[in-house]
Structures are given as C-alpha cells and as structure tokens.
Amino acid sequence: MxxxxxxxxxxxxxxxxxxxxKRRFSPLAFSSEPVTADVLRRIFEAARWAPSSFNEQPWRFVLARREDEESFERLLxxxxxxxxxxxxxxxxxxxSVARTTFAGSGQPNRHALHDVGLAVCQLTTQATALGVAVHQIAGFDVEAARAxxxxxxxxxxxxxxxxxxxxxxxxxPAKLREKERAARRRMPLTDLVFAASxxxxxxxxxxxxxxDPAPESAPGGGSASH
Ligand SMILES: Cc1cc2nc3c(=O)[nH]c(=O)nc-3n(C[C@H](O)[C@H](O)[C@H](O)COP(=O)(O)O)c2cc1C
Incomplete structure (x- = not known):
C-alpha cells in the first residue's frame, strides 16, 4: 500500500x-508498514510527559502490535x-486506560478522563511529527476489553x-473511501468560545x-538600562 x-x-x-x-487527522486507510518499537517508544514517551491534575498521571496503555498476533486479535x-x-x-x-481514583487517597479523580485525553493528544502530536497517524475509537466493548x-x-x-x-x-471499500475523502468540518469558533457570559x-x-512605547528593557525593545 x-x-x-x-x-x-x-x-x-x-x-x-x-x-x-493542521496535519493530524484520523485516517481510515492504514499502510501495512510496521511501526518500529523505537518509534512507539517515542510516541508513548510523549504521552508520559503530559500534564495531569496533581501530577497523578492516571493514563495507562495496553499495547497490541500486529507482530503479537494473539493480543492484536484479542483487542481487535x-x-x-x-x-x-x-x-x-x-x-x-x-x-487507553484511566485510573479513576487517586492512588494516595482512593478518592474519585474527576479529571482522570481529561488527563488521559491530554496524554493521547501528546502521543498523537508526537506521532504526527514522526509521520504516524492515530485514529481513536470509542466504539468498542469496554467490559470485553477489561476482561x-x-x-x-x-x-x-x-x-x-x-x-x-x-x-x-x-x-x-467504496463507502469508507468516500468518508476518507470527505471534507473535514468543525463548528465555528463563535459556537465554542464565549466572553463575559x-x-x-x-x-x-x-x-x-x-x-505605550515598548519598555526599554523588553527583548528587542531597545537598549537595556539595567
Ligand atoms: C475519544 C474518541 C473516540 C472516537 N471514536 C471513533 C470511533 O469509534 N469510530 C471512528 O470511526 N472514529 C472515531 N473517532 C474519530 C473521530 O470521528 C474524528 O476524530 C473526528 O471525526 C474528527 O476527524 P479528524 O480526527 O480526522 O480531525 C474518535 C475520536 C475520539 C477523540
């Protein structure tokens, strides 16, 4: 391919x-070219450095590479x-998996899913930089995956x-090809960002x-006086 x-x-x-x-998108068509362990390590390292509430790092990942046919099929x-x-x-x-409670207190971590999303965003951006795409999937059986x-x-x-x-x-297949070729759409900023109320x-x-004139000490703003 x-x-x-x-x-x-x-x-x-x-x-x-x-x-x-701008480049990132969620493809339906994937090349059969394998993603090396070296590239995957860099992608997950990017996830590791995501910010999280209380630095709790509630994200976990279970990897299923095609080379490991049995676990790949199990997740598929x-x-x-x-x-x-x-x-x-x-x-x-x-x-992707979230720890839903704080490790120390056992109290619910209301931001666990938010933080997993952040980690996946970092992972996805690093992947994009390496020419690799990530297509996230909500359509799966959560309890089957747990088991x-x-x-x-x-x-x-x-x-x-x-x-x-x-x-x-x-x-x-034709239907997916049409979807892959469809224009990308988003709501306008004015539907997303509100001011004052x-x-x-x-x-x-x-x-x-x-x-105001640029302060003298500002970078590029003139000669520093102190
Ligand atoms: C958490 C999450 C779950 C998603 N689940 C599915 C899914 O089950 N099936 C699917 O085809 N795409 C899924 N997507 C991909 C979205 O449909 C896609 O991100 C959206 O249409 C915008 O397209 P883009 O990522 O190419 O910009 C999911 C994306 C996210 C972030």
Whole structure:
C-alpha cells in the first residue's frame, strides 16, 4: 500500500495554527508498514510527559502490535464491526486506560478522563511529527476489553487507538473511501468560545491598540538600562 502524505488532508483552519496540528487527522486507510518499537517508544514517551491534575498521571496503555498476533486479535475482537472494518489494517492497536481514583487517597479523580485525553493528544502530536497517524475509537466493548486484558478496578478502559502510517484511500471499500475523502468540518469558533457570559460568542476582537512605547528593557525593545 502506498504511503500517503500527511498533508493530503490538512485541516482547513480559519486561523494559522501549528503545522503538526493542521496535519493530524484520523485516517481510515492504514499502510501495512510496521511501526518500529523505537518509534512507539517515542510516541508513548510523549504521552508520559503530559500534564495531569496533581501530577497523578492516571493514563495507562495496553499495547497490541500486529507482530503479537494473539493480543492484536484479542483487542481487535473488542472493537465493534463498523470500526473493525478499517482498524484491522492498522499495524498497532492500543487500549487507553484511566485510573479513576487517586492512588494516595482512593478518592474519585474527576479529571482522570481529561488527563488521559491530554496524554493521547501528546502521543498523537508526537506521532504526527514522526509521520504516524492515530485514529481513536470509542466504539468498542469496554467490559470485553477489561476482561480480555485483565484490567483491574479502579482502572477503566477509555478508548482503543489504531496507530500506523496513513495508507492509500483508493484501497478502501467504496463507502469508507468516500468518508476518507470527505471534507473535514468543525463548528465555528463563535459556537465554542464565549466572553463575559455563557452563550455570548467571543468576537475574536479586543486587543486595545497600545499607545505605550515598548519598555526599554523588553527583548528587542531597545537598549537595556539595567
Ligand atoms: C475519544 C474518541 C473516540 C472516537 N471514536 C471513533 C470511533 O469509534 N469510530 C471512528 O470511526 N472514529 C472515531 N473517532 C474519530 C473521530 O470521528 C474524528 O476524530 C473526528 O471525526 C474528527 O476527524 P479528524 O480526527 O480526522 O480531525 C474518535 C475520536 C475520539 C477523540
């Protein structure tokens, strides 16, 4: 399968954003090219350095590489048919898991899922930098995954991650190919960011024209006086 350039599906952003964020997308087509252990280590190292509430680091990952056929199939079997259709081609699957209580106190950690999402975002961004794509999957059987990988309480399976190099959309069945080729859509910023009160869209304006001269000691603002 041909390797597809990440830039094939850049986000049509309304503002300029970092190239890695613009490039990232969730492919349905995966190349059969394996992802080496070296690359995977770097991807999970990025997850490791995510911020978390109280530095609790509630994220865990169970890795199922295609090379380990038995565990790969065990995780793939937990994925619903609609997702299995494309996820089966990914060279790596992983199960993200959250520790739902604080390790010290045993109290519920309300931000555990939030923090797992942050870790997956870092993982995904690092993957993008290495030319690797991540397609996250909510459509899987949580209890089947718990049983299949002996995930104990108070841990909770969160998502399955399909990881691999983007593949050739032309190799997909027609319906998936159409989906892969579809325009990427997002709600406008005005539906997402409010100012002053709920549901009052932030206009994106508000930088008062500064009449103050640049302070002398500011970087690039003139000669330092102290
Ligand atoms: C937590 C999570 C769960 C998802 N679950 C599925 C899924 O079950 N099946 C699927 O095809 N895509 C799934 N996706 C991918 C989203 O549909 C995708 O991110 C969204 O359509 C935006 O597309 P993009 O990632 O290419 O920008 C999931 C994404 C996230 C973050």
């Amino acid at each position: 041909a390797k597809v350039d990440f830039m094939d599906k850049p986000a049509p952003t309304s503002e300029s954003i970092h190239a890695l964020l 079997d937990c994925v619903i048919d609609k997702n299995r259709e494309w996820a089966a081609a990914a060279p790596v699957l992983a199960l 299949a990988f002996a995930v104990p309480e108070p841990f909770e399976p969160v998502a399955v991650l399909a990881i691999g190099y983007p593949g050739d959309p032309d190799a997909l 709920w549901d009052r869209p932030w206009t994106g304006e508000g930088d008062a024209e500064s009449s």
